Amino acid sequence: MADPNLSLLSLLLLLPLALLLLLYLIVRPRPATVPIKNRHVFITGGSSGIGLALAHRAASEGARVSILARSLDKLEEAKNYIQLSTGIDVAVFVADVRDYDAVSKAVEAAGPIDVLVVNQGVFVPGELEKQGLDEVRFMVDINLIGSFNVIKAALPGMKDRKDRGPGSIALMSSQAGQVGIYGYTAYSASKFGLRGLAEALQQEVIADDIHVSLIFPPDTDTPGLTEETKKRPQLTSIIAESSGAMKAEEVAKKALDGIKSASFIVPCNFEGLLLSIATAGLSPQRSFIMAFVEVVAAGIIRIAALGFQWNWYTSIHKWHGQNKST
Ligand SMILES: NC(=O)C1=CN([C@@H]2O[C@H](COP(=O)(O)OP(=O)(O)OC[C@H]3O[C@@H](n4cnc5c(N)ncnc54)[C@H](OP(=O)(O)O)[C@@H]3O)[C@@H](O)[C@H]2O)C=CC1
Numbered sequence: 001m002a003d004p005n006l007s008l009l010s011l012l013l014l015l016p017l018a019l020l021l022l023l024y025l026i027v028r029p030r031p032a033t034v035p036i037k038n039r040h041v042f043i044t045g046g047s048s049g050i051g052l053a054l055a056h057r058a059a060s061e062g063a064r065v066s067i068l069a070r071s072l073d074k075l076e077e078a079k080n081y082i083q084l085s086t087g088i089d090v091a092v093f094v095a096d097v098r099d100y101d102a103v104s105k106a107v108e109a110a111g112p113i114d115v116l117v118v119n120q121g122v123f124v125p126g127e128l129e130k131q132g133l134d135e136v137r138f139m140v141d142i143n144l145i146g147s148f149n150v151i152k153a154a155l156p157g158m159k160d161r162k163d164r165g166p167g168s169i170a171l172m173s174s175q176a177g178q179v180g181i182y183g184y185t186a187y188s189a190s191k192f193g194l195r196g197l198a199e200a201l202q203q204e205v206i207a208d209d210i211h212v213s214l215i216f217p218p219d220t221d222t223p224g225l226t227e228e229t230k231k232r233p234q235l236t237s238i239i240a241e242s243s244g245a246m247k248a249e250e251v252a253k254k255a256l257d258g259i260k261s262a263s264f265i266v267p268c269n270f271e272g273l274l275l276s277i278a279t280a281g282l283s284p285q286r287s288f289i290m291a292f293v294e295v296v297a298a299g300i301i302r303i304a305a306l307g308f309q310w311n312w313y314t315s316i317h318k319w320h321g322q323n324k325s326t
């Protein structure tokens with residue numbers, strides 16, 4: 001007779017191994033890599049903050065880089081900065097992503113794109129009740145509709161590329177695009193929208209060897225954030241502080257690594273990794289190891305998520321209490 005302890009042990013070992021094997025066999029799309037060196041990387045919002053750090057990094061890694069934004073002054077400044085620190089020349093394009101014709105002309109002038117980084121974004125925090133619909137529209141138009149304009153303009157050329165290896169479309173979301181945050185109704189909506197766009201688009205372009213990445217940074221030290229913090233409701237800051245802040249260069253490294261490994265979901269810090277596991281849902285997952293972590297952690301991570309919500313609602317409750325008594 002077999003030792004019952006031994007069979008229990010082998011069962012405990014076999015179960016995870018069987019699960020790993022199953023996940024290895026079924027994860028889709030299959031793992032892929034997207035080379036950066038000698039490829040054309042086109043970055044919207046590449047003149048400032050995260051986009052600029054990405055442009056700098058991609059240029060240092062040997063890519064041909066194009067950046068697009070509204071202000072020519074900021075674009076020229078970014079170009080000079082990258083030229084001075086790497087010796088590499090970056091092409092600049094002036095366009096507002098809300099203007100499809102202008103974006104289309106820029107994309108055509110830039111030439112066929114291998115890696116498209118849709119990074120432009122604006123954020124005006126504030127409770128919806130105090131926010132004008134003009135501000136809501138501003139965020140949705142630039143962050144969401146603007147992303148459609150950029151992708152629509154670039155996609156035909158990207159699909160036409162022949163024998164030039166795997167392509168990538170990366171979208172800059174935000175941790176506020178994984179969970180709704182006080183003061184971000186319009187911003188979160190615009191960033192959640194990118195997720196639907198990305199999930200559907202990946203199915204549509206997989207046959208063209210184009211790989212979609214969704215990047216989820218926490219608060220990141222950029223000129224945009226400096227402006228934003230001047231107007232932030234206190235509760236927005238309290239809740240956003242649940243995730244550690246990052247430097248633009250750190251986010252750019254995570255983003256570029258995510259693009260190169262063709263990861264669909266790209267978290268940027270530890271809290272971001274937890275958020276990604278908690279919100280895995282029906283998103284594609286190429287890594288069977290990450291899929292394994294998602295399956296095994298599902299229950300416990302839901303408890304952690306409820307703990308965060310408990311903490312946030314306690315802060316909201318306290319804040320209202322204090323503001324009534326003063
Ligand atoms: N900083 C943060 O804390 C976080 C930022 N993000 C996201 O990262 C992205 C970059 O943010 P960040 O680097 O902080 O922002 P910045 O404000 O520093 O830079 C934004 C860039 O987008 C460009 N841009 C803005 N509006 C338009 C437009 N209508 N058409 C074309 N280009 C435009 C800006 O140039 P110009 O004004 O000249 O057009 C600039 O190059 C955004 O999508 C943001 O939502 C996500 C999580 C955290």
Ligand SMILES: CCCCCCCCCCCCCCCC(=O)[C@@H](N)CO
Pocket residue numbers: 123174175176179181217218219220225228239240241242243271272274275278301304305308
């Ligand atoms: C198990 C679950 C773990 C949960 C961890 C939760 C952390 C959530 C923090 C959300 C931070 C939102 C930052 C938005 C940044 C941004 O986009 C603005 N700066 C505008 O640019």
